[in-house]
Amino acid sequence: MATGYLYHELFGWHDTGTNAGLFPADHRAGIQPFQHFENAETKRRIHELVVVSGTIDHLTRLEPRKASDEEILAVHTEEHLARIKAESEQPKGGDSGDGLSPFGPGGIEIGRLAAGGMIEATTAVVEGRVDNAYALIRPPGHHAEPETGRGFCMFANLAIAARAVRRTHGVERIAVLDWDVHHGNGTQKVFWEDPNTLTISLHQDRVFPPDSGFVTERGEGAGFGYAVNVPLPPGTGGGGYLSAIDRVVAPAIDRFRPDLILVASGFDANATDPLSRQALTSSDYRAMTERLLDLAATHCEGRLAMSHEGGYNPVYVPFCGLAVIEALAGVTEPLTDPYEPIFGGMAGLELQPHQSAVLDQVVPFIDDIH
Numbered sequence: 001m002a003t004g005y006l007y008h009e010l011f012g013w014h015d016t017g018t019n020a021g022l023f024p025a026d027h028r029a030g031i032q033p034f035q036h037f038e039n040a041e042t043k044r045r046i047h048e049l050v051v052v053s054g055t056i057d058h059l060t061r062l063e064p065r066k067a068s069d070e071e072i073l074a075v076h077t078e079e080h081l082a083r084i085k086a087e088s089e090q091p092k093g094g095d096s097g098d099g100l101s102p103f104g105p106g107g108i109e110i111g112r113l114a115a116g117g118m119i120e121a122t123t124a125v126v127e128g129r130v131d132n133a134y135a136l137i138r139p140p141g142h143h144a145e146p147e148t149g150r151g152f153c154m155f156a157n158l159a160i161a162a163r164a165v166r167r168t169h170g171v172e173r174i175a176v177l178d179w180d181v182h183h184g185n186g187t188q189k190v191f192w193e194d195p196n197t198l199t200i201s202l203h204q205d206r207v208f209p210p211d212s213g214f215v216t217e218r219g220e221g222a223g224f225g226y227a228v229n230v231p232l233p234p235g236t237g238g239g240g241y242l243s244a245i246d247r248v249v250a251p252a253i254d255r256f257r258p259d260l261i262l263v264a265s266g267f268d269a270n271a272t273d274p275l276s277r278q279a280l281t282s283s284d285y286r287a288m289t290e291r292l293l294d295l296a297a298t299h300c301e302g303r304l305a306m307s308h309e310g311g312y313n314p315v316y317v318p319f320c321g322l323a324v325i326e327a328l329a330g331v332t333e334p335l336t337d338p339y340e341p342i343f344g345g346m347a348g349l350e351l352q353p354h355q356s357a358v359l360d361q362v363v364p365f366i367d368d369i370h
């Protein structure tokens with residue numbers, strides 16, 4: 001099993017400033033300086049754990065490159081790209097579009113490297129140079145919509161990569177699973193009318209964006225039925241997520257028969273995340289990855305590429321990220337997660353009736369996938 005792995009130190013230099021989590025410090029409002037929730041730490045620490053654990057020796061190192069204007073414009077509007085270019089020229093940088101997504105001077109170059117990194121990882125998988133791949137990139141992408149960045153995202157990295165390999169390699173049917181705890185609104189919007197791109201989002205109900213991700217959001221026109229949303233209640237643990245995979249994701253992908261599977265891989269559904277209320281542990285992420293590997297083996301010769309998204313606890317997210325990468329690489333003696341007994345031992349992590357009720361709503365929609 002050859003697993004591609006893509007990371008670059010520059011991803012740690014994407015500068016989200018000294019916001020106190022989300023907002024600039026402002027003593028009048030009692031907001032003390034700190035650091036933005038989306039900072040370099042979790043990504044850098046995932047990478048360091050991949051290296052220190054020795055997992056890096058099981059991986060094929062891939063190098064990012066900057067996405068071109070043409071590749072970005074396959075998803076985004078000219079206006080969005082022009083605005084990012086202009087703000088990137090400002091002495092202190094700018095924001096990707098919603099006032100919550102700052103970047104430093106020249107920041108567009110790192111945004112290009114993130115999008116180009118996912119293109120490179122996905123292309124390596126499509127060309128068979130590796131069986132699967134993990135692109136540990138930053139800034140994230142799944143909230144970025146064609147006309148704007150949003151939710152810490154500058155460019156829609158995964159969507160840009162999907163369109164790129166469709167153009168360069170004629171990849172037709174692409175299934176996207178988004179297991180970041182927040183709704184994959186950007187990816188969904190890009191492919192809203194596209195029956196050749198199945199987007200499935202597993203997310204905490206109404207966590208962000210607060211106005212999207214409902215079960216009723218199913219696509220439009222020819223794309224109707226090819227957007228699937230599973231808004232899981234707060235507190236959902238491995239039982240709920242693995243049931244969602246088994247009852248919704250796997251049957252949907254079985255019907256769709258993809259040529260490639262992409263994952264928007266955020267770890268903010270972990271049990272300790274500051275920005276959400278789910279309860280996953282590293283073993284749950286490993287189990288989800290193993291299920292995706294089985295689906296990729298069944299439908300598309302194992303072709304599976306993952307694009308890093310959110311995840312904000314620098315202590316625990318590295319163990320979740322490592323578990324996914326170990327599973328992709330088929331590591332037979334994975335590192336023991338010392339926190340698993342604590343976070344995996346909590347009550348209520350099995351599938352709960354109110355979680356199963358959400359799945360009951362979504363399961364019938366799978367019949368509309370052809």
Ligand SMILES: O=C(CCC1CCCC1)NO
Pocket residue numbers: 100143151152180181182208266268275309310311
């Ligand atoms: O991890 C994220 C960022 C979510 C935040 C964006 C603003 C408030 C919540 N998206 O996947």
Ligand SMILES: [Zn+2]
Pocket residue numbers: 180181182266268309310311
């Ligand atoms: Zn997220």
